[in-house]
Amino acid sequence: MPTVRLRDAEEYPESTRKLFEVAKAWFKYDFAQPPAMSRVMAWDPELGGFHGRAMKRAMAPGELTRAEKEMVAAVVSGVNACAY
Amino acid sequence: MADDAPWYEAALLVGVTNALNVVADAPLESLEPASPSAEAQAVFAEIRAFYECSNVPVVFRRLAADPGYLADVWGSARRAFADNTLTRRIKEALAFAVSVTTRSQFGTAFHLGEMRRLGVTERGVMEVLGVTQMFSSYTKIADTLQLEPDMGHIAAVDLTPAPGGPAAMPRGPAAAPRPPEAP
Numbered sequence: 001m002p003t004v005r006l007r008d009a010e011e012y013p014e015s016t017r018k019l020f021e022v023a024k025a026w027f028k029y030d031f032a033q034p035p036a037m038s039r040v041m042a043w044d045p046e047l048g049g050f051h052g053r054a055m056k057r058a059m060a061p062g063e064l065t066r067a068e069k070e071m072v073a074a075v076v077s078g079v080n081a082c083a084y
Numbered sequence: 085m086a087d088d089a090p091w092y093e094a095a096l097l098v099g100v101t102n103a104l105n106v107v108a109d110a111p112l113e114s115l116e117p118a119s120p121s122a123e124a125q126a127v128f129a130e131i132r133a134f135y136e137c138s139n140v141p142v143v144f145r146r147l148a149a150d151p152g153y154l155a156d157v158w159g160s161a162r163r164a165f166a167d168n169t170l171t172r173r174i175k176e177a178l179a180f181a182v183s184v185t186t187r188s189q190f191g192t193a194f195h196l197g198e199m200r201r202l203g204v205t206e207r208g209v210m211e212v213l214g215v216t217q218m219f220s221s222y223t224k225i226a227d228t229l230q231l232e233p234d235m236g237h238i239a240a241v242d243l244t245p246a247p248g249g250p251a252a253m254p255r256g257p258a259a260a261p262r263p264p265e266a267p
Contacts, residue, residue: 003229037225072177072212072216079102083226084234
């Protein structure tokens with residue numbers, strides 16, 4: 001169980017909800033509710049905005065493909081023993 | 085990468101990388117034989133050829149007192165890092181990411197060197213480092229709040245059998261377990 005109550009998208013201010021649209025476009029998936037991590041990052045849009053842009057920049061295709069970068073992300077998450 | 089094969093390969097690579105790093109980073113200098121046996125030297129020759137280097141990485145030198153064990157560890161490492169479903173280049177990138185994340189001094193330096201040797205530029209290194217840093221952030225945020233996985237259902241499922249196994253499992257509703265029959 002999360003240690004905080006995850007707010008539904010509708011509970012966020014209009015200005016913040018655009019971050020959820022970015023997440024939907026990023027994953028190319030129409031979530032009933034944005035992923036928990038998106039909703040956590042949106043708690044502080046000033047932090048979440050910078051962090052999200054850094055993440056998108058890091059994950060954008062470059063010398064490595066997006067798929068290769070997803071695999072890097074997966075092994076980092078794995079060795080961090082993160083189930084999420 | 086919808087197929088499972090690259091993910092199995094990546095997981096095996098992570099395990100082998102960590103196995104090499106734990107021995108290389110430990111204070112085990114005294115284990116390195118001053119005069120490795122001919123059997124160990126033969127394995128060393130394979131290692132030098134694989135990495136195109138004159139120096140055998142320290143982790144293998146420390147295993148040389150048991151040449152049979154050294155040969156088997158090297159065999160698994162060579163298989164883990166060789167071109168297969170995943171290229172050697174991306175495997176070195178994964179090993180670098182794992183080594184940075186686990187704070188392995190040996191692994192970070194070694195796999196950084198291998199990435200560069202295999203043609204990854206500084207831009208490519210920064211890309212791997214960026215992904216490593218970003219996901220080292222997300223994982224700790226998720227763990228701190230004990231977030232539960234909520235995106236597993238969007239991933240594709242690979243129903244093909246294990247390599248060399250019998251025919252693929254049936255797909256679709258027929259693959260679902262049948263409910264118990266009424267008495």
